Structures are given as C-alpha cells and as structure tokens.
Amino acid sequence: xxxxxxxxxxxxxxxxxxxxxxxxxxxxxxxxxxxxxxxxxxxxxxxxxxxxxxxxxxxxxxxxxxxxxxxxxxxxxxxxxxxxxxxxxxxxxxxxxxxxxxxxxxxxxxxxxxxxxxxxxxxxxxxxxxxxxxxxxxxxxxxxxxxxxxxxxxxxxxxxxxxxxxxxxxxxxxxxxxxxxxxxxxxxxxxxxxxxxxxxxxxxxxxxxxxxxxxxxxxxxxxxxxxxxxxxxxxxxxxxxxxxxxxxxxxxxxxxxxxxxxxxxxxxxxxxxxxxxxxxx
Numbered sequence: 001x002x003x004x005x006x007x008x009x010x011x012x013x014x015x016x017x018x019x020x021x022x023x024x025x026x027x028x029x030x031x032x033x034x035x036x037x038x039x040x041x042x043x044x045x046x047x048x049x050x051x052x053x054x055x056x057x058x059x060x061x062x063x064x065x066x067x068x069x070x071x072x073x074x075x076x077x078x079x080x081x082x083x084x085x086x087x088x089x090x091x092x093x094x095x096x097x098x099x100x101x102x103x104x105x106x107x108x109x110x111x112x113x114x115x116x117x118x119x120x121x122x123x124x125x126x127x128x129x130x131x132x133x134x135x136x137x138x139x140x141x142x143x144x145x146x147x148x149x150x151x152x153x154x155x156x157x158x159x160x161x162x163x164x165x166x167x168x169x170x171x172x173x174x175x176x177x178x179x180x181x182x183x184x185x186x187x188x189x190x191x192x193x194x195x196x197x198x199x200x201x202x203x204x205x206x207x208x209x210x211x212x213x214x215x216x217x218x219x220x221x222x223x224x225x226x227x228x229x230x231x232x233x234x235x236x237x238x239x240x241x242x243x244x245x246x247x248x249x250x251x252x253x254x255x256x257x258x259x260x261x262x263x264x265x266x267x268x269x270x271x272x273x274x275x276x277x278x279x280x281x
Contacts, residue, residue, distance in 0.1 A: 019116060020124040027095070027128025032136070042140040045082040049141050052078045053149065067213030073240050076152045077211050079145030080236045084167070087134035088231050089174045090202050092195060095126040096178035100195065103185035112273055119265050122182075123175055130171045152240060159238070162247045166235035169254035174231040176261035177202070183265075186272040201226075207233035213242070227257040 031038075056074045060066055069077065085091065099122050102108045111118055145151055154160050181198045185191040203209055205228035212223045212233045223229060234250050237243045243250040 016116075020120055023121060023124035024128040024131075027125045028132045029128075031094075031129050031132040038133075038137050041086060042137045045085065045137075045141045046144050049079050049082040049145055050148075052082075053145075067211055068242060069211065069213060069240075072150055072152050073242065074211070075145070075149045076240060077207075077236055079142045079149075079151060080239060081208065081232065082141040082145075083138040084134075084170075084232060084235070085208065087130045087138050087167075088170050088206075089126070089130065089178060090206055090208050090232060092199055092202075093126060093129060093175075093178060095122060095129050096175070096182045097195065099179070100182035100185050100191035103182060104190060118269050118273070119179065119262075122179060123172075126175045126178075127171070130175075134167070134171075154239060154241075159241065159247070162251065163235065163239050165251060166238045166254060169251065169258055170231045170235045173227055173254060173258050173261060174202075176258065176265050177227060177231075179265050180261070180268060183268050183272055202228050202231070205229060206231050207236065211236075213237075227261060230254040230257045 053075055056078055057071070060069070060071050060074050064070075066074075089096070099108075102111065111121065114121065142151075146153075154163060177198065181194050182191060184194045188194065205212070205223050205226045207229070212220060212229055214220075215223050224233065230253060234243070234254055238247055238250050
C-alpha cells in the first residue's frame with residue numbers, strides 16, 4: 001500500500017526534529033566536559049562582578065537614579081550581566097568561531113553534504129552550548145552577588161516566565177548575529193577581522209560596558225534600538241521590570257529582530273552555498 005503523504009511528511013518532520021535535538025544534546029555534553037574551564041570562568045565573572053559593583057556604587061552615589069535605575073537595579077544588573085555573558089555569547093562563542101574557521105578552511109563543504117539545514121545544524125549546536133553555560137555557569141555569579149548585596153528578583157510567575165522567554169530570544173538573536181559574521185567568510189579571506197568588529201559592537205551596544213539606559217540622548221535611543229540590545233539589556237530589564245513599554249513590548253522587540261536576522265541568515269546561506277569556493281583550490 002502506498003504511504004499516505006501526510007503521514008510521510010509528519011514522519012520526516014519528526015526525524016528532522018530528532019536529529020537537531022540529538023545535535024543539541026551532544027553539544028551540551030561536549031561543553032560539560034570542560035569542568036575546570038567552566039569553574040574558572042564562573043570565578044572570573046564573580047571577581048569582575050565585585051569590581052564592577054565598586055564602580056557602580058561610586059557612580060550611583062554621585063548620580064542617584066541614573067538612567068532610571070536605583071542602586072539595587074544597578075547591582076542586580078551587574079550580577080545578571082556577569083552570569084549571562086557566556087550563555088548569550090557576548091564575547092563570541094566557540095560554536096560560531098568554529099563555523100567561521102570551517103568556512104575559511106573549506107571544511108564547510110562537509111557540512112553542506114549533510115542532509116540537514118546549515119543554519120539549523122549550527123543553531124542546535126549553539127543552543128546546546130548556551131543551555132550548558134546558562135544552567136551550570138550562569139547562576140553562580142548571581143548566587144554569590146545575592147549573598148553579599150540586596151539584589152532584586154522577579155516577584156510573580158508571569159515575570160519569571162517572561163524572563164525565561166527573553167533569555168531564549170536573547171540567545172537566538174545573538175546566534176543569528178554571530179552566524180552572519182561567520183558566513184562573511186564566503187566573501188572575505190578571513191572572518192577574524194569581522195569577529196573583532198562584531199565583538200566591539202556587541203560589548204558597546206548590548207549593555208556589557210554600561211547599561212544602555214545611562215547612554216545620553218540620541219546615542220541611548222540608537223543603542224536601545226539595535227539587535228545587540230535584544231541580547232542582554234532587554235532580558236535584564238524584563239527581570240528588573242524596567243521596560244518602558246512593558247514586558248510584551250520588550251519581547252516583541254526581541255522577536256522582531258530575531259525574525260529579521262533569521263531571514264537574513266537564510267538568505268545569506270542560500271546565496272553563499274549556490275557556489276562554494278574552497279580557498280586554496
């Protein structure tokens with residue numbers, strides 16, 4: 001008997017989802033092997049958290065209510081920031097750096113032979129990495145900070161749910177930016193220059209250097225409208241309850257940038273893979 005087309009389609013979708021799930025799980029397990037590096041990184045983030053708290057306390061003592069934050073908001077921002085730097089991939093991430101290197105070396109041809117979508121494959125890899133970093137490393141600095149300082153925490157389940165959604169969207173937006181940077185290697189000799197530029201923009205416009213709410217005038221408005229703001233600043237503001245348009249507006253801002261970047265990623269993938277040129281021959 002011929003197979004029902006709908007049944008065949010559903011079976012194919014289930015198999016595809018199973019493949020990407022397996023990729024994410026394997027990526028999670030891979031990064032879980034770096035226990036010493038993870039512990040060292042959490043310790044480093046904690047030390048930087050105390051350093052930044054000293055700077056922020058001085059700054060907010062001189063300028064109370066700076067950017068609409070009180071002292072508790074500023075200190076909470078520090079510890080959330082330090083816990084989320086690696087999960088979100090503010091300084092780049094191993095997975096997308098590897099993708100850029102594979103494009104440069106020509107090993108990307110192997111990826112293109114796989115019966116999977118290039119973007120979804122690497123997204124699954126990055127989500128496995130991010131989930132490990134979030135669960136194992138992300139909370140350590142926050143716990144230490146909460147033991148020393150009076151930090152703010154969401155007070156109701158709806159806000160906790162919004163924080164979780166905001167974090168996932170922030171990770172996805174970060175990935176799509178890094179994915180586009182990695183694919184630039186199809187047109188330039190080496191992606192490392194683009195990676196450094198992306199790192200600079202990410203640090204400045206995500207809220208890594210200072211909360212974007214303290215940026216003055218047009219610079220602040222521009223910074224808060226960039227996709228990098230959706231990676232770190234917006235999820236933290238959801239936690240603090242400091243989103244000007246409310247939680248729904250913040251999540252829609254993230255979702256809007258995610259859709260734009262995913263479309264750009266899909267278009268770039270299609271254009272780049274029509275004619276793969278392996279450098280060196």
